[in-house]
Amino acid sequence: MELSNELMLEMYYAMLRSRRLDERAWVLHRQGKIVFHISGMGHEASQVGAAFALQVGKDWLSPYYRDLALMLCFGFTPREFMLSLYGKQGEVSSGARQMPSHFGLRRANVISTGAPVATQIPHAAGIGLGMKLRGADSVVLTCIGEGSTSQGEWYEGLNWAAVHKLPVICIVQNNQYAISVPAHLQMAIANVADRAAAFGMPGVVVDGNDVLAMYHAVKEAVDRARKGDGPTLIESKTYRPVPHSSDDDDRSYRTREEVEQWKKRDPILRFKNHLEEKKILATKINEDYESKIRAEVDDAQKFAEAAPYPTIEWAMGPVYATEAYHA
Amino acid sequence: MPEMTLIEALRQAMDEELARDECVFITGEDVGPRGGVFRATQGLFEKYGAKRIIDSPLAELSIVGIGIGAALYGMRPICEIQFADFIFPAFNQILNEGARMFYRSGGEWAVPMVIRAPYGGGVGGGLYHSQSVESFFAHIPGLKVVIPSNPKDAKGLLKSAVRDPNPVIFLEPKKGYRLIKGQVPEGEYTIPIGPANVSREGSDLSVYAYGIMHHYCLQAAEKIASEGISVEVIDIRTLLPLDKTTILNSVKKTGKALIVHEDNLTGGYGGEIAAIIADEAFTDLDAPVRRLGAPDIPGVPFSHPLQDWFMPNVEKIATAMRELANY
Helix, strand or coil, X not given: CCCCHHHHHHHHHHHHHHXXXXXHHHHHHHCCCCCCCCCCCCCHHHHHHHHCCCCECCEEEECCCCCHHHHHHCCCCHXXXXXXXXXXXXCCXXXXXXXXXXXXXXXXCECCCCCCCXXXXXXXXXXXXXXXXXXXXXXXXXXXXXXXXXXXXXXXHHHHHHHCCCCEEEEEEECCEECCEEHHHCCCCCCHHHHHHHHCCCEEEEECCCHHHHHHHHHHHHHXXXXXXXXEEEEEECCCCCCCCCCCCHHHCCCHHHHHHHHCCCHHHHHHHHHHHCCCCXXXXXXXXXXXXXXXXXXXXXXXXXXXCCCHHHHHCCCCCCCCCCC | CCEEEHHHHHHHHHHHHHHHCCCEEEEECCCXXXXXXXXXXXXXXXXXXXXXXXXXXXXXXXXXXXXXXXXXXXXXXXXXXXXXXXXXHHHHHHHHHHCCHHHHCCXXXXXXXXXXXXXXXXXXXXXXXXXXXXXXXXXXXXXXXXXXXXXXXXXXHHHHHHHCCCEEEEEXXXXXXXXXXXXXXXXXXXXXXXXXXXXXXXXXXXXXXCHHHHHHHHHHHHHHHCCCXXXXXXXXXXXXXXXHHHHHHHHHHHCCEEEEXXXXXXXXXXXXXXXXXXXXXXXXXXXXXXXXEECCCCCCCCCHHHHHHHCCCHHHHHHHHHHHHCC
C-alpha cells in the first residue's frame, strides 16, 4: 500500500516532534533542571514507521526505554514526558516512582517497563498468548536494543512466540552500541535478524533510518500476525548519535568522525529531503511544524515545572492491587 | 466431607477455577498429557484442552515471563515450576517484574497470577529437588507467599490465589502431596490469603510452622501432650502478608515461642517471626524465642542417613518443645 502525502507528512511531524522534545530534555539536563535523560534520538524512523503500521487502541506495546517517538504516536503527550523528567506528581507511567523513559500507558495498551533489559520480550509473548486464547485479532509490538538480545529473556520470549505462532512483532533497534560495547562483541553474526531462522520465524533486516522502509516491513509483519501466521523479527539498522544516557560519555568508545558520519544519515534529515524533493513538504509547512512543536514543548516544560512533587504517602503505596483490570 | 490427599485437593481447586473462569489457564513443564510430574494437573488436559493446559518449553523464566504478560492482558495464569529448586532462572521476572509491576506503574497494571512450586526435602531429592525457597520470596513486597499444610487449606487457598489480583507464590510441601490426607468440605469455598490458623490450642508454649513442618508439629504436640505439656500450634499459612495479630496473641498467652521450618536457619523465615515477637511481645516472654531449622549447609544431601540428619522431624520437634516447655 502506498502512503498518502498526508500520512507521510504526519510521519515526518511525529519524528520531528519526538526529536525536538528529546533535544529539550538534553538542554534541561545541561541546565541542571533534571537529573537524567535517556534518549531516542536517531531511532525516530524505526519507531514512527512501526507505529504507523499499528492500530493504536487495538494493538499492544511492550516497549523499551528508547521508544519516545513510538510512545508519542501511541498518545503519550509532551506534558506527560516532561512530568517524568521532573519526577512530578501525576506522571502517567509510574506516578514518578520510576526514572524517566520507563514507559507505560494503560489507556493505550502500553505495558509498564522496568530497567532490566529483555524482560519485556516474554511479556510480549504472554500478551500474544492472551490474544490467541481470546481469539482477538490484535497484535503486540515489542522493542529492544541489539545488546539486550544477548539475554536469555529474549530467546525464551521469542521461542514461545514462534512455538505458539503468536501475534508478536519484535523490533531490534540496532544502534550498534550497548552503552560502550560494539555489536561485534555482542554477537558473532552480522545481523540479529539472522537468528530468526533458529526460532522458526521470518527475520527481516531494514534500514532503520528509512521511515518508509520501516513502515512497510512492520506492516507486512502486522498483516502476518493478524492473520494468525505468527511472529516476525525485524532488525532496524540505525545509530545513536548521542551518548547512551545523560550519565554517559561516548568519547571514550567511539570517534567523533564516526558520529559525524552517521549524523549525515540522520533519519529526520533524510525524510525531510525526500519529502522536499517530492514537493510534499514546503518550507512554510516545515516552519509551521517547528513553531507548533516549539510551543508545545515550551508548554510541556512550564507545565512540569509548575507541577507539584508527589506526596510521601504516594511513596508508601499501595503495594498490592485490590482488583485487576481486564482487557 | 470427603477425605483426600493434599495433591487431590490442589487438583480439584484448579479444576474448579478453570471451570469457573475461562481466563484461567495453566502452563508449565509436563503439565499437559503427562499431568505434571507429581500429577497435580492430571486429567485437566483431557478436560480443558491444549489451549488452556499448555506444556511450556523447558525454560522457567519464560513460564513466569509469559505468565506476567498474559496476566497484564487480562488472563489468570497458573504457572507451575516443576520443583522450587528450579525457580531461580525466573527470579528476575518475579522480583523485578511481577512483584514490582503494580507499584512501579502507579497502580495502573496489576499482575493476577499464581506461581505454584513444590518445595521441601525428605523425598530423596538431594540438593536440587529438595529446596525450601520461601524466605527469598517472603522478602519481596508486592508478592504474596502462601504455603498450605493440609488439603482443606490447600484447596481454599489456591482458589483464593487464582482470584487474587496480585502475583502469588504458592509453595506446596511435596513430601505431603500424598502423605497428608484430610477432610475437604464439599462445594464452593475459599480460604482467605493472610490469616494464620490456630490449629491446636494449648497453654505452655506456642509453636509456629507451615507446610509439612506444621504437620509434624501437630504430631509432636500430640506426642508430648501425654507428658503433660500443652502446646499451641499456629499454622502460618500465609508468609506474606504475615498475620502478626494471631502470632502475637498466642505468644502473649503462652509466654514461649518456637518456630520450626525445614529451610536452613540463617536468614530463614523463622528469624522474621522471632524478631516480631521480640519487638512486640518482649514483656510477655518467659523464655528466649527458639528456632528449629535445618543446618546451614548448601542443600539437602541425597544419601538417606544424611538426609535424615538434615531434616527436622517429629522427634526433633518434640525435643525442642520439651526443652522450651521446661525452660
